[in-house]
Amino acid sequence: MTLVYALIVGVAMGALIQRVGASSPRMILASLRLENLSIIKFMATTIAVGMVGVYALSTVMPMHFDIKPTYVVGVLVGGLIFGVGFAIGGYCPGTCVVGIGERRKDALFALLGGVVGALLFTLVYTLIETPLIKPLSYGKVTIPSLLHVSPVVVAVAVAALFLTAVALLPTERSRRA
Amino acid sequence: MADLVASPPLSVQRTAVRIPRWASLGVLFGLVSTAAIALYGPIGVSGTYPRFIGAVSRRVAPEFAASNPYLVKMGSLITQETMLVVGLLIGGFAAALISGSRAPAADIVHAGETSVGKRYRDAFVGGVLIIFGARLAGGCTSGHIISGITQLALSGVLFGAAVFGAGMLTARIIKGGHAS
Numbered sequence: 130m131t132l133v134y135a136l137i138v139g140v141a142m143g144a145l146i147q148r149v150g151a152s153s154p155r156m157i158l159a160s161l162r163l164e165n166l167s168i169i170k171f172m173a174t175t176i177a178v179g180m181v182g183v184y185a186l187s188t189v190m191p192m193h194f195d196i197k198p199t200y201v202v203g204v205l206v207g208g209l210i211f212g213v214g215f216a217i218g219g220y221c222p223g224t225c226v227v228g229i230g231e232r233r234k235d236a237l238f239a240l241l242g243g244v245v246g247a248l249l250f251t252l253v254y255t256l257i258e259t260p261l262i263k264p265l266s267y268g269k270v271t272i273p274s275l276l277h278v279s280p281v282v283v284a285v286a287v288a289a290l291f292l293t294a295v296a297l298l299p300t301e302r303s304r305r306a
Numbered sequence: 307m308a309d310l311v312a313s314p315p316l317s318v319q320r321t322a323v324r325i326p327r328w329a330s331l332g333v334l335f336g337l338v339s340t341a342a343i344a345l346y347g348p349i350g351v352s353g354t355y356p357r358f359i360g361a362v363s364r365r366v367a368p369e370f371a372a373s374n375p376y377l378v379k380m381g382s383l384i385t386q387e388t389m390l391v392v393g394l395l396i397g398g399f400a401a402a403l404i405s406g407s408r409a410p411a412a413d414i415v416h417a418g419e420t421s422v423g424k425r426y427r428d429a430f431v432g433g434v435l436i437i438f439g440a441r442l443a444g445g446c447t448s449g450h451i452i453s454g455i456t457q458l459a460l461s462g463v464l465f466g467a468a469v470f471g472a473g474m475l476t477a478r479i480i481k482g483g484h485a486s
Binding site: 131132133134135136137138139140141142143144145146147148149152153154155157158161162163167168170171172173174175176177178179180182183184186190192193194195196197198199200201203204205206207208209210211212213214215216217218219220221222223224225226227228229230231232233234235236238239240241242243244245246247248249250251254255257261262267269270271272273275280283284287295300 | 326327328329331332333334335336337338339340341342343344345346347348349351352354355356358359360374375376377384386387389390391392393394395396397398399400401402405407409410411412413415416425426427428429430431432433434435436437438439440441442443444445446447448449450451452453454455456457458459460461462463464465466467468469470471472473474475476477478480481
């Protein structure tokens, strides 16, 4: 049954990504160049609603949380490599799949690149595990656990911060001179 | 879904606020991500790529598949995450079809992409780097940034900062006219 839920979530997510324009490399680059922040604002709104939603619901029902471990070196180095690839290609691992759905040919090349990237990672995993994944590994750390504050309180505070920033920042940099 | 812009009540003055699309769709996506964690678990995508490598190698090179610790760790392709990826394809296709939006076959995004072939090259190179980086970090935009920060995970915040830091810097450097 959870496979069916995941499929439905995927369809909804794919449709939302397509409609907001996040599967467009042009929109991704406009965000990274700070020319049009609508994708970043979309993500920040999603996260703000989600964090209040999950932690509010967690007070009345069991939730399927799954916190990814913090291994500082691997997460940061991986994020830096990801960021460079994100700016070069304009796709992320999910948006290229949505892009293929809406018949973008370059998205297919991004997906193929991703398969090659996965193969490369598989081949070098044993070599990089010790220097990059094992050091500074703290396990499943959350911000509320670090602060010793209730997750609901942190969620509401961070969501308020995100939504305020999103509301105050201009979406488009106007320079049509 | 495109028509979530609030229709103003009759008595309202002309300055009625239009809700931007990123806001209404962002709220919807937040509800979808909440529903996923309530029903089965956080959304994620990038682990599907090595699981696909695993599924192929178990057929064509079973000894390699059985001896590679990463493929063993990632396991079967029959997971919720794979179903979600199939859903992304369907959702993207259906939304484009229903809305009648026509995406360009290739979006030229860098000055150096002087031919469609060069655009494909950049998309490919970007694809290699995002999956390698995501697997090193243990997640991507959906798993680390959306789901991670939603769950207030420290790893998601670190990953997000690194991605946008490197992404904004790279976009700025490339813009100078020498793409990749």
